[in-house]
Amino acid sequence: MPRPVEKLVSLTINGNTVQAPEGMMLADAALKYGDVEIPVFCYDAKIGPPVGACRMCLVEVEGIPKLQAGCSVAVTDGMVVNTESDQVKAAQEAVLEFILINHPLDCPVCDKGGECPLQDNAFGWGGGLSRFIEPKRHFEKPLALSPLIAIDRERCILCYRCVRYSQEVAEDFQLVLEERGADTFVTTFDGHPYVAPFSGNIIELCPVGALTSRPYRFRARPWDIEQAGSICTLCPAQCNVSFSVRDERVLRVLGRDHDGVDDGWLCDKGRFAYQAIHVDERVTEPMMRDGGELRPVTWELAIETAAKLLAHAGANTGAIVGGETTNEEGVLLTHLMREALGSNDLDSRPGGALEPELLRALNQPSLQAAVPDLQYAHAVLVLDCEPVDDAPILDLRLRKGVRHHDVKLVVASSRPSALDPRAAHSARFAPGCGEAFAAALAAELAGQPSASLAQAAGADPADVTAVAQTLKDAGDEVVILWGERLTGGPRRNEGARALLNLAAQLGIDGRDCAGLLEIPAGTNSRGLREVGVLPNASIGLGDAAVAGRDSREIAEALAEGDLTALILLHSDPLLDQPDGSLWRRALGKATTVVAHAAFLTPAVKEHANVIFPAESYAEKEGTVVHPDSRVQRLRRSIARQGETRAEWALLAELSARIGNDPAALTCSMVSARIFDQVPFYNGLSLDLIGGAGIRWSERAEAASFPSAPAAPFQLDAPPAAASPNGLLRLGSFRSIWASPEVEASPALAFLHPRQRVEIAPGDAERLGIRHGENVTVASNGDSVTGLAEVRAGAPEGTVFLQNAIPGDSAAQLEGPLVEVRRS
Structure with a gap:
């Protein structure tokens, strides 16, 4: 559905x-355009259409005899609204009195106290007195809804926000309401912990x-x-965040609503991995290898040694x-490498350099394409990414x-996707054959x-035909969301x-609400x-003087x-690069390894001669670029640890010690230099x-x-996908939880993955492997080695392993075919 006019x-x-815009809900229009606040509890525009459950937003609308829920009434031309009449005030007081009947008066010990909408609404619209003298309801409290979230059911006002979020936004369908009337409470459907990639958002919604x-x-x-x-720099989504800081420590992370980036949501890694900033395992002082052991040293010794070794x-x-x-660190590294x-020989692409x-x-x-185009395009093709x-x-x-705009979603990947149930069509191809598809x-x-x-890609030709027909029938506005592995x-x-030819056939160049959107391997x-x-x-994507x-x-x-x-800047090749065997040999042969790292990951711990402590994203300043070309600014939020x-x-x-001073006195000076030297950044x-x-x-x-040259390009015939022939094709993926920050964060450590072997039921039965x-x-x-995960949607003839984990990573194996057997 096109973006609404x-x-x-x-x-x-x-x-x-x-x-106000026609169709906007009255509660939103009054606040945004009329500077009039209509109190709400159950309503949040981010969740979706209103349900009018709490009745806190009752207002008078001329021509309608009964009070109307301001969250559920769309504004129309000529509408006359009164939010201050005696009838409205009496209704709002009555609703608040009803809500507070069973709500405990424990504001002094409640974490929400001081930033609580119920407190605000009680002060602003409540009567100030309660006639209720009967005993309040009681539940066991607090309960661990999950390892990350505590629930106090006595405080719940049954606004349905969390349940609606679980069912209508995250679509994990884990939260439900049980029992009836005053005994109603929020729980999970099966009583299991609420563990999901986006579960933490319900804390802010409550x-x-x-x-x-x-x-x-x-x-x-x-x-x-x-x-x-x-900005959160833990993944390429680059969500806008707000750090809650006390005594130079980050105590929590909240979303900072940005419709063009994150729509106001955060994943649990972005919300809880801040703990890694303050753990004892973090590297916060320079270290050098002495007698085979890493030992803390002074900054002067570390810098002097690193400069001599590199020189x-x-x-x-x-x-x-x-x-x-950051961009600033990248520019200064290129100066160190090329000028000093x-x-x-430097690279930021794990898959190798493109022409x-x-x-x-x-x-x-x-x-x-821009991020909002994903929700307004006629169709979105998710290609070779998860x-x-x-x-x-x-x-x-x-x-x-x-859900809201009838986007035709098409998924084409080698591994089953979490989006398959929402897709108009899903197609599978062999690992590494995205080009052929x-x-x-x-x-x-x-x-x-x-x-x-299609056969060369290991895909069903009927799937290719169905995907093409779906894209043709959807409309002109098509976004291709593609992964860097392609x-x-x-x-x-x-x-x-092949990707550029596909874009040309879809005619998306220069079209609004259409285009390419890459999910790269790294944040920036x-x-x-x-x-x-x-x-x-070179800088500005010009040709390098010498490749x-x-x-x-x-x-x-x-x-x-x-x-x-070798200089490792925020990278561990044993985790981030393919072909772990090659990198183990390379690191073993290197006489000098200088690493900038926050944690002693495998390559850093085993091979680094000098280690400089890396800043966390809460301590950095500089700029990064979102995959949709949005230049964003990192601001230093706490003192460096x-x-x-x-x-x-x-x-x-x-660079200066080696003999080529870049004359960078402040980070903002480097930023200004970038804006001046990159032609398409000019004026920023x-x-x-x-x-x-x-x-x-x-x-x-x-x-x-x-x-740049335009499509169509002449393509070489792609090689055929490897035939399993008794073995299995090897596919790999990186879990959302596979990062040192997750492993180091006490709250998230339980999610840090260990190797699991995803295999199709038919292959598992043939090999005698059980889940x-x-x-x-x-x-x-x-x-x-790993635990077998027999997955119904997995394509037969292929096995999927995780990479970017410290032990038993998929990068240790050389494909395309592998043997799978019971241990």
Whole structure:
């Protein structure tokens, strides 16, 4: 359904004429356009259509004899509304008195006290007296609704927000109401803990203190804390957050509503992983390897040693840059590598470097879709990615589009998706064959034979035909949400060409509410590419003067001795890079490894010579770029913990010690340099970016983006998917919970994944494997073990393993075929 066209109507609220969009709910219109607050409990526009359950929002509407629920009445032209009449006041007092009948008077010990809508409404619209003298209802309290959420059922006012959220927004369908009347209470359907990727949002939704955060419980009162706005950098979704800070410690994380980014929601990793900032396991002082052991050292010794080691290696240095790196840190690292050390061997793409013209073609401003387009487009094709793992908040946006705007959702992936039940059609292809599937789909849309390409992808040709027909029938506005793995690996350039051909066949270039939206491997992957953290591109996505080695070539050169030193900036190759065996050999051969890390992850712990403590996202300043081209600003919210220093300053000092001072005195000076040197960033400033960010692709300066060849491209015939032939194809995925921050956070540690082996029921039966058994997956002498997960939707002939976990990672195996057996 296209984005609604806003039509203004005039109405009168308490004698004042107000203009508001037609169809907007009266409660929203009165507050936003008339500066009149109509109290509500059950209503929250983010959840969806109102239900009018609490009756707190009753108002008079001229021409209607009975009081109307302001949350459920849409504004119309000529409407006359009164929110201050005696009848309205009496009704609101009566509703509040009724709600407070069973509500305990425990505000002094309630975590919600001081920021509680029930308190606010009682003061603003309540009568101040209660006639109720009978005993109140009682429940056992508090109960652990989950390891993250406590529920106090005595405080619950039965507004239904949490239950509606579970069923209508997250669609996990876990929360329900049981019993009837005054005995009604919120629980899970089966009594199990409420564990889901987005469960923490019900804490913010609750208008009373019935649902509270267990990690935050009794830690602070609202008058003890300050709110500091910034960006969550734990995944590419880059949600806008507000840190609750007390005594330079983050005590909780709240959503900072941004319709263009997160729609006001957070995933549980973004909400609770802040605990990793303050755990003892975090690296907060420089460390050096001495006699095979890592020991804390002074900053002067660490910087001096690192500078000498890197200067000695010189051009024989490589650098791997992780996605949590800011643009400013990326620019200063490229200066260190290219200007100070004379090396072009740096990369921020784990899948290898794309040809520069293809990278520019994929990022053409006219081809960029925005996040809100996912809910308003006629159709969305999810291609070779799993949003709930790769950029979780986009999963909620897609569900909203299907639920409220009739978006035709099509999922094409190798692994079963959480979105399959909501999709108009789902198609499967073999792991690593996204290129062939995209080529088959483009051919089908062009009216050309596609069966052979579909078979090469390991897909059913009928699925390709059905997907193409669904996209054709949906309408002109189509968004392709694609994963970076589509353009990774040996055939990454062919994957990019196939994707561009598909976009051309759909005609989405230059069309509103349509385009490409990539989910990259790292949080700031897009920004790092645009500022030149690539072996074959310079700042602004220009061609590099001399092309260097990409990530895999860096590993090969280290293993062969052609490179001797390695800089790891927010990256652990054993977790973040494919081909773990190659990286183990490479790290073992490297004579110098300088790491910037917050935790002693496997590669850092075993191979780093010098470790500099990395800032957390609450301590950083700088800029990042959202996958939809929105430049966003990180603001420092707390003091740096321990002896941690600003990483941009550290990188600048290393360059200066080696003999090439970048003259970076402040982080804002580096930001200004970026805005000046990247043509399509020209005119930006930190003040202009502000708290909401700016999509550079929508600015006039986007016209200066480098040109690129346009589709159609001539494609080589893709290789056929590996035939299982008694073995199984190997597929891999990274769980939302696979990160050092989750492992280190006490509240989230129970979610940190261990290896599970996803296998189809038919394959499990053939191999004699039962659900929950220990199994071994082996290839070329290497093996990993995990628990079997027999998954009904898994395609036969394929097994899926997790990567990015410290032990038994899928990256340890070399595909495409593996042996699976009972341990």
